[in-house]
Amino acid sequence: MTQGKVTDRQKAAAPTDGRTKVGQKRKAETRARIIAAAFDIFGDENGLFARIEDVVDKAGVTRATFYNHFNDMVDLREAVTREVTHDFLVAVTQTVSKIPDSREQCTVAVRYYLRRAQKDRRWAWSMLNMSASGEIFGAETFRQALRTITDGVTNGDLPIPSADLGRDILLGATLAAMGSIAKREMAPDYPEVVAGYILCGLGVDRDTAREIAHLPLPPLEPAATDD
Numbered sequence: 001m002t003q004g005k006v007t008d009r010q011k012a013a014a015p016t017d018g019r020t021k022v023g024q025k026r027k028a029e030t031r032a033r034i035i036a037a038a039f040d041i042f043g044d045e046n047g048l049f050a051r052i053e054d055v056v057d058k059a060g061v062t063r064a065t066f067y068n069h070f071n072d073m074v075d076l077r078e079a080v081t082r083e084v085t086h087d088f089l090v091a092v093t094q095t096v097s098k099i100p101d102s103r104e105q106c107t108v109a110v111r112y113y114l115r116r117a118q119k120d121r122r123w124a125w126s127m128l129n130m131s132a133s134g135e136i137f138g139a140e141t142f143r144q145a146l147r148t149i150t151d152g153v154t155n156g157d158l159p160i161p162s163a164d165l166g167r168d169i170l171l172g173a174t175l176a177a178m179g180s181i182a183k184r185e186m187a188p189d190y191p192e193v194v195a196g197y198i199l200c201g202l203g204v205d206r207d208t209a210r211e212i213a214h215l216p217l218p219p220l221e222p223a224a225t226d227d
Contacts, residue, residue, distance in 0.1 A: 032071045034059045045123035045182075047129040077130045078145050081138030084126060088116070089141050095221045102152030103204055107195035107213045109148070111222060114136070114191035117181045124182040128175065134172040145171050152202070159203035166213045169201045189214075 037059035041050045052073060055065050070076040092112050094103040117124035127137060135142040149166035152158035160166045177194040185209055187193070196213035200206055 009186075030061060030065060033203055034061060034066060034069060034076070035080050036084050038076055039084060039126055042077075042126040045125055048049070049126060050129070050134050062123075065121045074134060074209070077134055078138060081130045081134070082140060084123065085138050085141060088112075089144060091220050091222060095218055099218070102148060102155060102157040103199055103202075103209075104211050104215060105148050105201065106152070106158075106170060107199060107215075108217065109145075110170070110195040110198060111191040111213075111217055113174055114177055115217075116193060118186075118188075118191070121182050124178050128179055128182060131175055140194060142167075142171065146170070149202075153225045165226060166202050170198055173198050173201065185211050 034055060038050070038055050041054055041058060050073070051067055052063060055073075055076065056063055059066075066076075070079065092109055095112075096108050097149050099105050099108060105158065113127075117127070131137055132167055145169045146163055149158060149170060150163040153160060153163050153166065162167075173194060183188065192213045196206075196210045197211060199209035204212070
């Protein structure tokens with residue numbers, strides 16, 4: 001073969017490769033449009049009752065197109081949850097991982113989530129509505145909470161019977177507090193108060209829990225991921 005010449009096989013493959021890339025781009029754009037539409041709907045107070053019809057209408061796609069990307073609303077909710085929480089969770093995880101005390105890790109994570117809810121009520125509503133039919137705050141956060149609690153139980157920081165119980169106390173109370181923040185005006189230090197009483201529920205004495213929950217909040221590190 002003469003150097004620099006394009007073979008017949010290469011000529012035939014080039015248009016196909018181009019069409020494939022265009023198709024993949026369009027598919028990704030459509031998926032992103034559906035997720036954005038769903039997030040906008042879930043961010044409303046009544047977003048809990050969102051239907052596939054509501055999402056496809058807002059996204060400007062058909063039901064068939066919806067099912068090309070998602071199995072059902074549960075699948076969509078988890079995709080949206082990951083989309084809107086992944087980078088935030090990574091940033092929180094990277095920040096708390098540098099804190100040696102599991103009790104402080106719990107309070108810092110709770111305070112970050114509740115402070116974000118104070119600043120962005122649509123984000124808070126989306127978290128509430130998407131948690132209603134799946135794992136609280138999504139599968140990633142659910143698993144990370146269990147790891148944090150497990151470490152605390154193992155090293156003796158959290159004197160509770162099981163990590164599952166601790167995870168439910170941590171996430172359940174945080175979700176309930178987020179609901180209060182979304183629905184009404186709460187005191188500015190509400191995240192600290194909630195974090196302190198969560199520690200009490202995790203077996204920490206009240207005075208120590210309050211002190212830990214009111215420690216200076218470390219700056220949230222930007223997420224460093226390959227995603």
